[in-house]
Amino acid sequence: MEGLVSGLIVLGDPYLLMLLVVATLGGVVIGALPGLNATTGAALLLPFTLTMDPVPAIAILTAIYCSATFAGAITAILINTPGTAASATTCLDGYPLAQRGEAGRALGMAVVASTFGGIFSVICLMLAAPLLARAAYNFSPPEYFALTLFGLSMLASIGDGSPLKNLIAGGFGIFFALVGVDNLTTVERFTFGSYELYDGISFVPVLIGLFGISELLVQASNLHVQREAVSMKAIKLPSMADYRKTWRAILRSSGIGTFIGILPAEGATVASMIGYNEARRWSKTPQEFGKGAIEGVAGSEAANNSATGGAMVPTLALGIPGSATAAVILAGLMVHGLRPGPTMFTEQAEFAYAIFWSMMLVNVLFFAVGLSGAKLFAHVARIPVQVLWPCVFVFSIVGAYALDQSMFDVWVALVSGVLGFFMRRYGFSVVPLAIGLILGGMLEQRLGQSMVMLNEQWWLMFTRPLTLLFFVLTALALFGPSLWRVAKRQRHPMMSSGE
Amino acid sequence: MMSEKSASRGQFERWLIPVLILAFCIAAFYVSTTFKKMPPILKRGIQPSDFPQLLLAAITLMTLAMLWVDPIRIRDRLQGTVWGTLALFAGFAALTAVDLFLALGVFALALTVLWGERRPVILWLVGLVVPLAVFFLFDQVFEIRFPRGLLTNLWYG
Numbered sequence: 001m002e003g004l005v006s007g008l009i010v011l012g013d014p015y016l017l018m019l020l021v022v023a024t025l026g027g028v029v030i031g032a033l034p035g036l037n038a039t040t041g042a043a044l045l046l047p048f049t050l051t052m053d054p055v056p057a058i059a060i061l062t063a064i065y066c067s068a069t070f071a072g073a074i075t076a077i078l079i080n081t082p083g084t085a086a087s088a089t090t091c092l093d094g095y096p097l098a099q100r101g102e103a104g105r106a107l108g109m110a111v112v113a114s115t116f117g118g119i120f121s122v123i124c125l126m127l128a129a130p131l132l133a134r135a136a137y138n139f140s141p142p143e144y145f146a147l148t149l150f151g152l153s154m155l156a157s158i159g160d161g162s163p164l165k166n167l168i169a170g171g172f173g174i175f176f177a178l179v180g181v182d183n184l185t186t187v188e189r190f191t192f193g194s195y196e197l198y199d200g201i202s203f204v205p206v207l208i209g210l211f212g213i214s215e216l217l218v219q220a221s222n223l224h225v226q227r228e229a230v231s232m233k234a235i236k237l238p239s240m241a242d243y244r245k246t247w248r249a250i251l252r253s254s255g256i257g258t259f260i261g262i263l264p265a266e267g268a269t270v271a272s273m274i275g276y277n278e279a280r281r282w283s284k285t286p287q288e289f290g291k292g293a294i295e296g297v298a299g300s301e302a303a304n305n306s307a308t309g310g311a312m313v314p315t316l317a318l319g320i321p322g323s324a325t326a327a328v329i330l331a332g333l334m335v336h337g338l339r340p341g342p343t344m345f346t347e348q349a350e351f352a353y354a355i356f357w358s359m360m361l362v363n364v365l366f367f368a369v370g371l372s373g374a375k376l377f378a379h380v381a382r383i384p385v386q387v388l389w390p391c392v393f394v395f396s397i398v399g400a401y402a403l404d405q406s407m408f409d410v411w412v413a414l415v416s417g418v419l420g421f422f423m424r425r426y427g428f429s430v431v432p433l434a435i436g437l438i439l440g441g442m443l444e445q446r447l448g449q450s451m452v453m454l455n456e457q458w459w460l461m462f463t464r465p466l467t468l469l470f471f472v473l474t475a476l477a478l479f480g481p482s483l484w485r486v487a488k489r490q491r492h493p494m495m496s497s498g499e
Numbered sequence: 500m501m502s503e504k505s506a507s508r509g510q511f512e513r514w515l516i517p518v519l520i521l522a523f524c525i526a527a528f529y530v531s532t533t534f535k536k537m538p539p540i541l542k543r544g545i546q547p548s549d550f551p552q553l554l555l556a557a558i559t560l561m562t563l564a565m566l567w568v569d570p571i572r573i574r575d576r577l578q579g580t581v582w583g584t585l586a587l588f589a590g591f592a593a594l595t596a597v598d599l600f601l602a603l604g605v606f607a608l609a610l611t612v613l614w615g616e617r618r619p620v621i622l623w624l625v626g627l628v629v630p631l632a633v634f635f636l637f638d639q640v641f642e643i644r645f646p647r648g649l650l651t652n653l654w655y656g
Contacts, residue, residue: 390607451544
């Protein structure tokens with residue numbers, strides 16, 4: 001309770017408030033630009049926050065996260081191009097609504113549903129994160145090892161790659177985290193005598209490369225794509241009839257989004273898909289979905305924004321990112337010398353609650369920004385890629401250099417960018433690589449500590465109930481979908497044979 | 500329909516990527532065998548090579564499984580602009596030896612032209628104004644010292 005109040009007092013700082021307003025506006029611009037999303041935006045802005053105190057630095061990153069996730073709806077509705085992947089389902093009904101002259105209504109609903117979902121999830125975050133942290137307070141290294149392994153196993157279903165390829169990418173992320181001096185034994189590994197590799201590969205330049213520079217190369221392949229814009233007179237708040245029609249979908253999707261967000265590695269994209277599908281399943285008029293159903297916009301937007309708060313729960317309470325953007329925020333926390341985990345709510349309670357309150361404020365801010373400036377931000381989406389992406393490159397390179405003022409980091413960012421592009425081309429998502437890189441060192445450290453604790457009898461891990469539970473969950477996350485498919489095929493052999 | 504040539508290239512890439520991954524894993528595994536072994540009192544649970552080897556074995560198994568369960572599929576060939584952009588990356592890397600900001604300006608300008616922009620105002624904006632603005636933002640606001648070079652020496656003296 002004390003932390004709750006002191007966190008709110010921190011937010012009273014005019015400098016912090018000004019930064020939050022600017023970051024919210026910046027986040028909306030980032031989210032409205034096709035190709036840029038919350039993760040890329042946070043990765044590009046991370047170096048800018050290095051000279052700041054931890055509260056404003058992390059508050060900026062979370063502001064970008066929340067507002068960019070919302071802003072993806074602007075381009076989804078007006079130009080049928082989701083600004084972020086999480087808004088892809090918003091296109092399905094938002095654009096048909098815009099085509100029949102109801103763009104203002106669709107955007108109004110997107111703003112209201114996003115704001116509600118965002119605030120709902122922050123309240124859940126405020127309640128759940130300290131509870132989860134308290135539960136995790138007594139975890140020993142074996143429990144932490146099993147939990148981190150479970151978090152990594154969830155990478156299988158993240159991003160746009162296939163499960164197996166995601167796991168391979170995650171494996172490489174963990175591998176790259178092992179480069180440098182081993183923290184446990186001080187033995188050099190994979191440094192090849194290079195002084196720059198002695199401290200390992202910094203994850204900030206890798207994140208900039210994977211999310212910023214690789215997207216530049218993706219854009220180079222999409223130069224021919226034409227976008228048709230639908231005009232909008234003014235944004236409208238939903239009518240009472242719209243509220244009556246959508247409140248259940250908004251509430252349901254907010255709950256779904258928050259829950260999906262809390263699951264390690266699952267983010268707003270999965271949440272919006274499930275939120276949209278559930279809105280259709282429970283609707284009295286499911287046949288209207290895909291043709292301009294306002295419930296579709298509400299379901300998708302409430303779910304993707306509520307996933308932001310949900311994703312911060314495991315990030316802050318356990319140190320395991322709830323989404324790709326949360327992974328960048330986790331990197332930001334580490335760069336600022338903060339250690340996310342159960343102790344955050346006892347030793348740095350003021351910081352944790354200041355972040356919660358700033359997220360709450362950002363959700364209110366983008367409600368105001370969305371209502372007053374959506375038309376303006378829709379124009380931002382028309383900035384030519386020929387202008388936007390060279391500028392993104394300049395920011396990426398200077399940002400990568402700024403971290404340690406090292407040209408080596410520039411090369412790391414460039415190589416990561418090219419690697420990320422080819423990974424995406426061959427069906428591997430870059431998100432697992434980034435999360436593996438962030439969590440890899442922790443995973444090995446906890447395995448080592450567990451082995452010391454258990455006198456090198458690793459099988460004793462299976463005798464600990466919580467560790468066993470996390471191992472079972474890991475096995476389910478890895479093999480559950482395949483077993484489910486096999487079981488389904490055996491139940492309906494005709495369907496699987498295509499007859 | 501995919502031509503015969505693109506189909507054979509697709510087959511080639513289907514095998515090339517797993518082979519590259521496996522070669523990397525074998526090489527990394529070999530390197531890991533050269534790590535110093537710690538005496539039992541100092542090894543802190545696991546030897547420095549244990550975890551990397553376990554991980555590389557897992558990646559190898561998953562890659563072998565990928566070959567049959569989920570092979571690489573190529574939908575389209577790389578466009579000229581992508582190759583051009585990659586070539587510009589190489590040019591940027593080479594030009595940083597002269598000056599980082601010169602390299603950034605030239606890269607931004609060349610990329611804008613490569614991607615089809617011809618308006619002089621835009622070219623000036625992207626090639627000169629943006630790199631300069633970023634330089635002064637980081638130099639003055641964030642107090643970042645950039646590597647010395649042909650142009651940055653004019654500012655640093």
